[in-house]
Amino acid sequence: MKLLITNGHLIDPTENQNSGKNLLIEDGRVAAWIGQNESAPEDAEVFDASGMIVAPGFIDLHVHLREPGQEHKETIASGCAAAAAGGWTSVCPMPNTQPINDNAAITRYMIEQAERAGLANVFPVGAITKESSGSELAEMGEMKAAGAVAVSDDGRPVPNAGMMRRAMQYAKDFDLPVVDHCEDKSLSSGGVMHEGKLSLLLGLKGMPALAEEIDAVRDIILAKETGAHIHIAHISTKGAIEAVRRAKNEGINVTCEVTPHHFTLIDSAVEGYDTNTKMSPPLRSEEHLEAIIEAIKDGTIDAIATDHAPHHADEKALEYDSAPFGITGLETAIGLAFSELVHKGIVDLVRLVELCSTNPAKIFRLKERGTLKAGSIADITILDPQLEWTYKNSDSKSKSRNTPFDNRNFTGAAVATIVGGKIVYRRELKENDL
Numbered sequence: 001m002k003l004l005i006t007n008g009h010l011i012d013p014t015e016n017q018n019s020g021k022n023l024l025i026e027d028g029r030v031a032a033w034i035g036q037n038e039s040a041p042e043d044a045e046v047f048d049a050s051g052m053i054v055a056p057g058f059i060d061l062h063v064h065l066r067e068p069g070q071e072h073k074e075t076i077a078s079g080c081a082a083a084a085a086g087g088w089t090s091v092c093p094m095p096n097t098q099p100i101n102d103n104a105a106i107t108r109y110m111i112e113q114a115e116r117a118g119l120a121n122v123f124p125v126g127a128i129t130k131e132s133s134g135s136e137l138a139e140m141g142e143m144k145a146a147g148a149v150a151v152s153d154d155g156r157p158v159p160n161a162g163m164m165r166r167a168m169q170y171a172k173d174f175d176l177p178v179v180d181h182c183e184d185k186s187l188s189s190g191g192v193m194h195e196g197k198l199s200l201l202l203g204l205k206g207m208p209a210l211a212e213e214i215d216a217v218r219d220i221i222l223a224k225e226t227g228a229h230i231h232i233a234h235i236s237t238k239g240a241i242e243a244v245r246r247a248k249n250e251g252i253n254v255t256c257e258v259t260p261h262h263f264t265l266i267d268s269a270v271e272g273y274d275t276n277t278k279m280s281p282p283l284r285s286e287e288h289l290e291a292i293i294e295a296i297k298d299g300t301i302d303a304i305a306t307d308h309a310p311h312h313a314d315e316k317a318l319e320y321d322s323a324p325f326g327i328t329g330l331e332t333a334i335g336l337a338f339s340e341l342v343h344k345g346i347v348d349l350v351r352l353v354e355l356c357s358t359n360p361a362k363i364f365r366l367k368e369r370g371t372l373k374a375g376s377i378a379d380i381t382i383l384d385p386q387l388e389w390t391y392k393n394s395d396s397k398s399k400s401r402n403t404p405f406d407n408r409n410f411t412g413a414a415v416a417t418i419v420g421g422k423i424v425y426r427r428e429l430k431e432n433d434l
């Protein structure tokens with residue numbers, strides 16, 4: 001089976017490639033790059049990518065797929081469908097399923113469900129501690145052998161520094177990055193939005209920026225001491241960003257990701273008490289947004305990850321204090337990245353590909369991904385930077401609809417997603433394209 005992607009603009013930061021090239025895919029792998037005036041095999045299926053960017057497949061380091069246990073919110077199949085429609089060829093689900101993914105059997109189950117769906121690669125993140133309870137280390141080696149690519153207790157961050165130190169030593173033995181949701185709950189617990197002027201005005205309990213910064217600083221110190229690789233999830237505060245910048249300058253093995261909602265929105269979005277603005281970490285104030293933009297520009301932030309967190313409409317229909325944290329994000333992320341970063345001149349297209357593909361592959365050591373080098377696995381995202389479109393929740397492939405971005409207009413979209421050489425998503429022109 002051959003697929004020839006013609007007339008596209010090929011961007012592959014791993015090969016310093018940024019110009020027009022045709023791409024030949026054979027048996028699920030990149031077979032060759034062919035000059036656009038050179039002859040190409042005639043027995044290949046042709047995908048005309050005129051006016052489009054052809055990039056190594058986008059990899060989302062942080063999603064919640066809810067299976068096993070909460071299939072009314074999302075299944076691995078529906079989450080993978082949303083991923084493909086959003087331009088993501090691979091997603092890395094967090095372990096907070098029911099039961100928690102703290103063992104090889106669940107890790108394996110998640111991968112098998114994804115293979116059955118055949119829409120995106122799933123690289124699970126295993127738990128750091130059993131049941132993410134913070135008291136006993138999980139079997140990291142067995143989870144890694146089953147296909148886990150990192151460990152995290154995500155929303156239930158390890159509260160105890162001694163336990164986190166042992167976890168880092170253990171994870172390092174297995175060359176597993178420790179994904180770190182930085183939140184000292186003794187400072188943030190009970191909070192529902194960013195602590196500041198606005199939380200006072202709205203009468204909602206705040207989560208101080210300090211809660212993130214303190215945990216980030218603690219874990220950077222532990223990473224320095226243990227030599228483990230920590231990857232700070234959904235970084236959202238100026239203080240944590242400054243800590244990461246200092247740590248990188250010191251040569252400490254730390255990377256970090258940002259979500260599209262944190263580089264787009266601030267806490268003023270909470271004013272209407274729409275529970276689709278409630279997430280953890282919360283939307284911060286202007287000074288934090290500015291720090292995030294600066295860190296995207298200067299390379300302190302390594303990756304864009306969605307933190308796709310589906311919830312059923314009934315659950316989000318509660319009052320603000322009681323509604324669960326999190327929003328969906330797989331199908332709006334690339335639109336937001338184009339509209340808020342590329343078209344505002346914050347990043348160029350090469351850096352966008354680094355943030356969404358090359359760097360995520362490196363951070364989770366995903367071999368033969370995040371590159372279009374000949375011989376690598378043919379995971380490819382095809383982008384139209386100029387496509388004007390409107391996101392409609394009713395079109396979503398996710399089982400959930402909890403996003404603040406319904407009806408938002410975007411310029412720029414993923415128009416096709418190829419996984420292992422197979423076209424798993426191709427955007428049709430929609431009524432609501434502008």
Ligand SMILES: [Zn+2]
Pocket residue numbers: 154155181233234280281
């Ligand atoms: Zn988290």
